[in-house]
Amino acid sequence: MADPSSYRPAPGSIPDSPGVYRFSDSGGRVIYVGKAKNLRARLSSYFQDLVNLHPRTQAMVTTAAKVEWTVVSTEVESLQLEYSWIKEYDPRFNVKYRDDKSYPWLAITLNEEYPRVMVGRGQKKKGVRYFGPYSHAWAIRETVDLLLRVFPMRSCSKGVFNRHRQIGRPCLLGYIGKCAAPCTGQVTQEEHRQIVDDFAAFLSGQTATYVRRLQKEMQAAAAELEYERAAKIRDDLAALEKALAKNAVVLGDGTDTDVIALSEDPLEVAVQIFYVRGGRIRGERGFIADKADGTASTGDLVSRFIQQTYAGDSADAIPREILVPTMPEDAAALTEWLEATRGARVDIRVPQRGDKKALMETVERNALQTLTMHKTKRASDLTTRNQALEEIQAALDLPEAPLRLECYDVSNLQGTEVVASMVVFEDGLPRKSEYRRFVIKGVDGQNDVASIAEVLTRRFKRLLDERATMTADEDPNGALIDPETGRARKFSYAPGLVVVDGGPPQVAAARQAMDELGLGDIPVCGLAKRLEEVWLPDEEDPVIFSRTSEGLYLLQRLRDEAHRFAITHHRSRRSKSMVESVLDEVPGLGEVRRKTLLRHFGSLKKLRLATIDEVSDLPGFGRRTAESVVLAVNAAATKAETGRAPSVNTATGEILGDDVPAPAGTPDGDPGRTEN
Secondary structure (H helix, E strand, O other), rough: OHHHHHHHHOOOOOOOOOEEEEEEEEEOOOEEEEEOOOOHHHHHHHHHHHOOOOHHHHHHHHEEEEEEEEOOOOOOHHOOOOOOOOHOOOOOOOOOOOOOOOEEEEEEOOOOOOOOEEEEOOOOOOOOOOEEOOOOHHHHHHHHHHHHHHHOOOOOOOHHHHHHHHHOOOHHHHHOOOOOOOOEEEEEHHHHHHHHHHHHHOOOOOHHHHHHHHHHHHHHHOOOOOHHHHHHHHEEEHHHHHHHOOOOOOOOOOOOEEEEEEEEOOOOEEEEEEEEEEEEEEEEEEEEEEOOOOOHHHHHHHHHHHHHHHHOHHHHHHOOEEEEEOOOOOHHHHHHHHHHHOOOOEEEEOOHHHHHHHHHHHHHHHHHHHHHHHHHHHHOOOOHHHHHHHHHHHHHHHOOOEEEEEEEEEEEEEEEEEEEEEEEEEOEEOOHHHOEEEOOOOOOOOOOHHHHHHHHHHHHHHHHHHOOOOOOOHHHHHHHHOOOOOOOOOOOOOOOOEEEOHHHHHHHHHHHHHHHOOOOOOOOEEEEEOOOOEOOOEEEEEOOOOOOHHHHHHHHHHHHHHHHHHHHHHHHHHHHHHHHHHHOOOOOOOOHHHHHHHHHHHHHHHHHHHHHHHHHOOOOHHHHHHHHHHHHHHHHHHHHHHHHOOEEEOOOOOOOOOOOOOOOOOOOOOOOOOOO
């Protein structure tokens, strides 16, 4: 624990200008980033008597070992720099909103020659226009299916599109009128792009204009006695009305608004946002964050959420109006920043009455529900996690609480397909972006001790190699940042504690591997499954935690996560290996067709469920080859389970029974290969 006075800047050295500051720990890792209108006043507040600080602020200033700042000219510049640093360094004491679940998006790939509409999840990509997010993927697909009747744009994958372009025939959607079939040249690139633009305009809320246009076209067609065309437009209007009916009007003025509401407790905050376009709710999203900075007010939380949500978005993703529960102090700077991004006026305000006030109350109820559900699912709160880390520090006699825990586990099947996993917990929570998988190369057979030694040697040699790239005149802590890219190096952070799944032999191997690399200062322990004992190197007796200990519970979760991650990797490799082994027995099946089967089905289980017709539909497969594949796969799997080869119906691929002898020429399964 550091004394804040040891790194307090000299009196008068801090400017009274606006700027952005960052606190770093003894290892050079940035742990907090903030902005201020007056750097001197703001930073001075951190260096007062510790008893006057919030407990979380106390934890931050006593963890830090250095403070730095950058002066900027305006508040908007400070917003941009603060966001850039938070995104770059991911400080542990900053509020970081994370999705409480994965939400689906409706996306249009405008960066392609013939744009495609699709439903997806995850991070946004450049050149793709997104709508939503929505609560349920099935609801989006149902709406898209209705709209493709009116806007027949491409919805197939790149592979399907290229295939039909080669054969010169459209797919089923082209025949039933739900795709304009640009793959076969039935529409030009410009005509298809116009369909895409109409589709995007309709989704963005410009519905009334398009409906009126269709109504006029229908009336004109009827007046010219083109009744078939009028009937088609009438059916298109019915499809649009059905799609619109799925979203009730909540704002009568038809405005585009994002409604943000918060629900807080002393430890966490839940944020709910409703996306309203054209007066209708087009999507919603929920976020959860630890209130790591205990001094943050509701206005500060709103400001940080707006920065995180709209930073990096395209202009059309920012609405005309943003409704918030409390006005942030830097509302003027936020507005200026958003207007510069959008290229048009943006209002941030608190609704006082009417429909918008009622909608805000609805969003607040959803935020409260999000926080309640999160609390029931979460294993422990921030205070409990801190308690767990302190218990581990005390029990293992560590110099400081292990904020970063790394756990390693080995998985194999009778000495084959040996793999290992590395999982990372920071502040008691999984850091999945830093998980790693290893394929063991230098160990033969079932030898967990040697495997642990190899994995740790490879992991920490990477740490040393990255640190070795630092030049002599760099900051000693500069090894954490790549000087060429300015980004954090993934393997450059040394853990506060290394945990291996196992007892004294595994711990001794881990300790020896790290000592040989000159990393004897990194603590190592092992967690044995049998009695949940914690073993330390060169100790005859284990450390026994109380069964109700939060520290033991955290180590168990860490070990179980490493085991799950290793087993998942091992099963995927074993499944692929089994498929390859079985397919080797099929006469006349070359490498290209084996890869086609692996790419399409992926696992032995899925291939066993496939029929002969499904296999023969793949490119390069005839009926006879498909029969051989289905027969070989089912025979191998059944013989592995029963010890006898089955008979297979060559028309369907169905197993006829274990008591029927195998037909002549049936390839035998490999009894030594079983799928667990």
